[in-house]
Amino acid sequence: MKLHPTSDFRGLPPAEDALVRYLCAHAEALLNAAALLGDRPAVRRTARLFEELAETRQPLTRRQHAGIRDLHRLLSLEGVDDPDSLEAACFAEIDPASPVVEEICLLTDGLASRLAALRQAEGQPFGMDLSAAA
Known part of the structure; x- marks a missing residue:
């Protein structure tokens, strides 16, 4: 993965640029958080998102917006209220x-x-919701 804060994201609007740079700067920590909160499926989704963002040179796509939104939902613990969910099981394991x-x-x-x-x-x-964006 070539995602890092010094990547050249020219072509992105300023707010998207700031968002992508934040994700780049915290990629490792975000992947670790995804592992803790959503296990392998969340890590795969997050890694795939980062791979897509590494190649971004134009405004974010709907798919990328959705991936970022899903990552935020995971971090915000939106899935832990369903006791049968993987997120709830992962969350229960965290001290x-x-x-x-x-x-x-x-x-x-x-x-x-x-x-x-x-x-x-x-x-x-x-x-x-940003689902209609891009």
Whole structure:
């Protein structure tokens, strides 16, 4: 994977550029968080997203927006309310006192702030889903 913060993302609108650079700068930590919160399926999805982003030179596609949105949902623990879900099982294995919990919270907040900036730049209300974007 060639994803790193110094990649050349010219051609991306500024808010998308900031979002992709954030993801690049935190790729390893995000992959680790995906492993903890969603096991192998989440790692595969996240790695595939990063592979696509590594080649990005134009505005993000719907698929890339969806992948970023799915990553944010995973980090935000949106799937843990279903006791039969893989996310719930993974979440139950995490010690709440572990330092990874704080790191995941910081990653989630950072991603959320870049997504909010992207929504604002696109003229969307904060709570609007980005699925129609790109």
